[in-house]
Amino acid sequence: MDIAVGAVSGMVDALPGKLGELLQQEYALLSGVRGDVTFFQAELSTMHAAVLRSEALDDPDVQTKNWIGQVRELAYDIEDWVDLFAHRVDAGSHDADPATSSRFSRWIRRGIDRLTTIPDRHFIATELQELRQRVVEVSEQRKRYSLGPQVIPAGSRHTAALDPRIISLYTDSASLVGLDGPRGEVAEMLTGAGSDRLKVVSIVGMAGSGKTTLAREVSGLVGAGFKCRASVSAGRSSDIAKVLTDMLSQVDSGYRRRGDTADLTQLIGRLREHFKDKRYLVMIDDLWSIQIWGTIKCCFPENNLGSRIITTTRIEAVAKDGGHVYRTHLLEEADAETLFSRITFGSVGGCPPHLKGVSAQILRKCGGLPLAIVSVGAMLANKTHTKDEFGRYGLEWQANSQLEVMKQVIKLSYSDLPAHLKACLLYLSIFPENHEIEITRLVRRWIAEGFISEHRGTSTEEIARNCINDLIGRNLIQPTQLNHDVTPRSCALHPVIHEFIVCKAMEDNFVALVHAEQQDVPPGNRTVRRLSLLNSGKSDQVVAQIDGTKVSRARSITVFAHTCGTPRLNELSVLRVLDLEGCEGPLCLDGLCKLLLLRYLNLKGTDISQLPAQIGDLKCLETLDVRTTKVKELPLSILSLENLTHLLTGNAKLPTGISKMKSVLTLSCSNVGKSATVNIIQEIGEMASLRELELFCDVTQMPGDKKQVVFQCGGLRSLTKLSIRCSSPSVAFVAGALPKVEVLELKFEKGPSKESSGVSGIEHLSSLKHMPIEFSQHVAGAAAAVAAVRNVAEIAHPNCQVITVNVDQ
Structure with a gap:
């Protein structure tokens, strides 16, 4: 199915609920607006049902594709209207505390607010009428042209897509390259020393990695020892009865000649009867489902005759359900x-x-x-x-x-994804080919874009990371670096997968990829929803001018290498994501504080030196990253960002009162011990919600053996991860400190000075599970400091899962 459906069905499904939440707010809706919102709820629910039916089509016609495209654009605009509504017309009743203000005073306040917001309300009502007219037109168009599941007329000629596995089955073995090692390894897994019990070996890997070819080669290599053999292909839209019928016809030569017909239960029974006293070798190619594999497995009795099964799949979970797993590798x-x-x-x-x-x-x-x-x-x-x-x-x-x-081979993996994972995968087309993508950056962007829905008892970030694991398990993205707990720290796309999703994303107007040298930017007449500006990083390059009218409805702007060509911010009224990480060149933030829907702002590694004083107006902001910039101090207004979850300041000084920020879960800061008036550790210790803390410290200024960084009892009681970056070890944990910290990362430039005793109090961290230690310089004292900390940790925390020690040379 074309991405036009897969990428939009999740959003259309979520909109009726979002509209319902709007109706429950205390905003004073204009006359007729409430009825329009209710109309949208009902109509979009019906559209969603039609979208899901279209999603079942393998090759939708042009009319269906165009209709789905219109639904997608309409859903974007309705969601923008909903998200902007509360910001543009707030009756003001939220500003007054009902417990301390009279009914009359609240009535007067609402009346004044209605009068002062009449122009905005009139504009919103006009927008809503235009949206309603579009909804009616899109709905009538579907009825007018009978858009829906296609029916291929009887007798019409329909050419099925060529199955590439057919070619691999008849490839001359002598012409194969790089298969000797894998063929021997899998053969050893099948026939090596072991019991005579039934053994299953699953070959798993990304699309096109040679799984079928390898399975065929291994089957031919070891097949002489098996008198009963069969090879069948399951496929994504598997007809299990057909698969079992094919298998039975191969092992029982008389089955087809008799013209027998049987249901699934009878087929399984016949196969079990046939296999019960034979040593059999069966190859099952292209499995897509644990459920289907579970049914097929019922055909194979345990007869203790050394029978073997080879399966191939693109999905790790299916392979692991089979038993022994062999992962294919790309060619050297x-x-x-x-x-x-x-x-x-x-x-x-x-x-x-x-x-x-x-x-x-x-x-x-x-x-x-x-x-x-x-x-x-x-x-x-x-x-x-x-x-x-x-x-x-x-x-x-x-x-x-x-x-x-x-x-088509790559598309099968994409088509098998649920709607929300299709959107998550397509989103990676924003990044250049071979770009290493930091997982936390990707997760926070997905959340800001609204791709991740919160479930009871599970945070959006946890759900997003599960999506990452799912895409890795389906061999669609590849982990490139791992954390201490073997979770992925960064990921990348194989160039062939990247090429595929770029083509799909551009085709469906999911992302506009623009190179600085392009003349028509963005190309075509479509409204840009997500813009990725791929600059070369050369300051003297010819820069294409971004058409402001085309990007005015953009939800995300991502710029790579150089800031030249970045659209003006005052033209981006519905922007949710602004990501300029690592960009060189001048940067203008004029209009930033008018981006009322902005949720993710990444200025890491840019030349920015100052944030706007009114940044506190960005009430939706969830992530702010100004690490490794020239920003020296954060504006005081940042304390009013009630939704800010991730505050990554690097060397920028935090304002006094940071403990008032109750929503912050992740904090990265420095200036520890540099302020005579503010004890940063003590103040952030009062942040009850804080889960992860990264501290950048300079301990060279403290004389004697006095600890520069001391964690006392009572603070940071919810913290689970602490990362400390110091010039040299001078850290202490007192009894009762950090009771929930499971991960302690210590990174030092050099070993401890003669006056310092290094790191002390590790034994007081009662929940410690992981403790990586790194020194960037191999100097005297580093190895001894590592040994001392390691010895204390191993004695005090014998149940530690991992203690990684690394002293760089």
Whole structure:
């Protein structure tokens, strides 16, 4: 199914509930507005049902695609209207405390507010009428053209998409590359030393990684020892009865000739009867569901004859349910070059000299994925191209119909995702190819965009991280760095997956990807909802001018490398995400404080030196990151950000009164011990909600053995993770301090001075589970300091899961 449905159904599903919440607010709705909102609720619920029916289609017609596109744009605009409503027209009743003000005074206040907001109310009512008219038109259009599930007329010719596994089943073994090692490993897993009990080996990996080919090769290698063999393909839309019928016909030659028909229970019974006294080898290719695999497993009795089953799947959970797991690997550079050269030029080393450079670029884009190398190589084979033509055909895949089989293979993984995961995956198209994406950055952006819905008892951040794990488990994204607890710290997309989702996201207007040198920016006439500006980082580059009218409804702006070409903020009234992390060049924040819906503001690593004094007007802001900037002090108004959850200030000085911020869960700050008037640790210790704290400290100014950083009893009682960055160890924990801290990260530049005793009081951290220690300089005393802390921790906390010690050379 095209992404037009998958990416929008979740949003359309959530809108009726959001409209219902609006009706329950105390805002004084204009006459007729309440009825319009109720109308939207009912109509969008009906649209959602139609969207879900369309989602079941594998190849929707043009009319259905266009209708879904209109629903998507309409849903965006309605949600924008709902989110802006409370900010533009607030009757003011929330400002007065009902317990201390009379009914008459509240009535007078509401009357005054109604009078002063008449222009805004009139404008909102006009907007609402326009939206209602669009809803009616979209609804009538569906009825007028009978949009819905397509029916293919009887007798019409319909060509099914080519299954690439067919090709792999008939590939000459002698032509395979890089398979010797994996073939031997899987064969050893199947036939190695062990009992005669039934064994299942599952081969798992990303789409196109050669799972079917490997399974076929292993089956052929070990098959001589099995007199009863079968090979079947399950597939995503699996007809289990057909799969079992195919299996039975292969092991019982008379089954087809008799013309028997049987239901699922009878098929399972017949297969169990046939296998009960035989040593069998069965290959089940392309499993997508634990439930389907659970049904198929019922066919295989445990007969203690050394029977074996090989399965292939793209999904880790399915593989783990089978037993022994083998994960496929991408081809090494030499093997990839051999395969590409053999397919494209007919022989190893056959690449003409003038094409070597561009061939290397093509191979990098294929990323060692056998399917991509074979598909692109076959397309380029036996064709005479200039260097430019060879590069254009080999690197520009989006509109290339000759690569359709490869695209369909990748699309199967995308199509199997639930709606919310489709949106989460498409969102990664914002980042450049081969970009390493920090997990916390991605999670907070997803939440700010509204992709993650909170469930009772589970935080949105936890749900978002589960989505990350799900996408990793489906082999759609790859973890690149791991935390101390083996959870992913960062992730990346394989170049082929990245190419696919970029194509899909652009096709559906999910993201507009703009390069600075483009002339028409953004291209086409579509309204931009998410803009990714991919600059080169060169200050002298020719910068395309962003059309303000096209990006005025943008929900997120992400800029890479350089700030040139960044749209003016006063044109972005519905912006939720502004991410300029790591950008060089001048940055203008004029209009920032008018972005009433802004939830995520990332200025990390930019040249910004000052935040607007009115930043406290951004009432929706959830994440603020100004680490490694020139900002020296945060404005006092930041204390009024009631929804701020993640405050990452780096070296910027916190204002007095930071303990008043009750919603902050994550804090990154410094200036510990530098202020004579404010004890930062003592003040942040009063932040009852704080869960994670990162402190940047300079301990070189303190004479003698006095500890620069001391954690007393009673503060930070909800803190579960503490990270301390110091020039040298000078940290103490007193008895009763930090009772819930499970993770303590200590990063020092050098070892302790002669006067300092390093880190003390580790034994007082009663909940400690993980303690990574790092020194950036290998100096005298570092190893001894590490040993001392480690010895105390191991004695005091014998149940510690991990204690990682790292002294950099």
